[in-house]
Amino acid sequence: GESVGLHLPTLSVQEGDNSIINCAYSNSASDYFIWYKQESGKGPQFIIDIRSNMDKRQGQRVTVLLNKTVKHLSLQIAATQPGDSAVYFCAVLGGNSGYSTLTFGKGTMLLVSP
Amino acid sequence: DVKVTQSSRYLVKRTGEKVFLECVQDMDHENMFWYRQDPGLGLRLIYFSYDVKMKEKGDIPEGYSVSREKKERFSLILESASTNQTSMYLCASSSVAGGLYNEQFFGPGTRLTVL
Numbered sequence: 001g002e003s004v005g006l007h008l009p010t011l012s013v014q015e016g017d018n019s020i021i022n023c024a025y026s027n028s029a030s031d032y033f034i035w036y037k038q039e040s041g042k043g044p045q046f047i048i049d050i051r052s053n054m055d056k057r058q059g060q061r062v063t064v065l066l067n068k069t070v071k072h073l074s075l076q077i078a079a080t081q082p083g084d085s086a087v088y089f090c091a092v093l094g095g096n097s098g099y100s101t102l103t104f105g106k107g108t109m110l111l112v113s114p
Numbered sequence: 115d116v117k118v119t120q121s122s123r124y125l126v127k128r129t130g131e132k133v134f135l136e137c138v139q140d141m142d143h144e145n146m147f148w149y150r151q152d153p154g155l156g157l158r159l160i161y162f163s164y165d166v167k168m169k170e171k172g173d174i175p176e177g178y179s180v181s182r183e184k185k186e187r188f189s190l191i192l193e194s195a196s197t198n199q200t201s202m203y204l205c206a207s208s209s210v211a212g213g214l215y216n217e218q219f220f221g222p223g224t225r226l227t228v229l
Contacts, residue, residue: 009154032215043118043204043220044157051215089156093215101147101172102218106156 002027004092004105012111019077021108023090028071032093034102035064035075039086047075047088077110085112117141118221120205126227133192135224137205144210146188147218148172148180151202163188164210195228202226 005024013019025033031052036044050057050064050073057064063076073090087109091102121136139146145164149157149172159172161180169180177199181189188207192199202225206218 004156034217036220041222043206043222045220046217049215049217101159101162103159104149104157106154 002030002092002103004090004103008108009106010109010111012113013080015080015082015112015114017080019080019084019110019112021075021077021088021090021110023073023075023105025071025073025090025092025103027092028068030071030092033064033066033073034091035062036089036091036104037084037086038089038107044089080110080112082112082114085110118205118207118219120203120221120224122224123222124225124227126229127192127195128229129196131192131195131228133195133226133228135190135192135203135205135226137188137190137207137221138186139188139205139207139219140186141207141209141219142185143207143219144185145208145216145218146182147206147208148178148188148190149204149206150174151204151223157204160190195226197228200226200228 003026034049035047038044048059061078065074087107089107090105118139147162148160163169163182179191202223204223205221208216208218
């Protein structure tokens, strides 16, 4: 089955800094990865995804990097803003049930101070 | 705007009660999911459904059951609630269009407390 590891439970940054949130996965056959953002009191919200045929994908102020060699995924947020404060989860396609479900990491709480 | 709604934001029940958590999506999605979220453990999949009347166990199905009588509605049932089922419950849905690579859309969650 798949397992998704957390590198850091909490990350504190200053407004304007770049933030990097990391994630590791166990199954080298995994081929789809998603980052979610969860604000306090809300459900997770999709940020960006990447397929295994890519190493990098960019969105608005966010970049996801995929290193398949070491099974590592990262989310980079440029010019971090107070509104970016939330818990960030990576999710990997390929659950333990035998179907193609998502396995989630434990999340990193990003704290942005002004 | 796509929407997944859950019947309650907060729920308090007593040990041994039967509890129903309802989820409705308006996106005509085939797939629906129930997760529980606990501090330090992230999201864990309880049950999911790929079609009406179809259900599959996730990673932690013990103590739970589900019902999907209509495409838009997926219910999570706690037959006899216990204190260790106190948690945040999240419902999600996704489409099968385009194959496997589809994001899941989440509801706001139901915070269940079992006393």
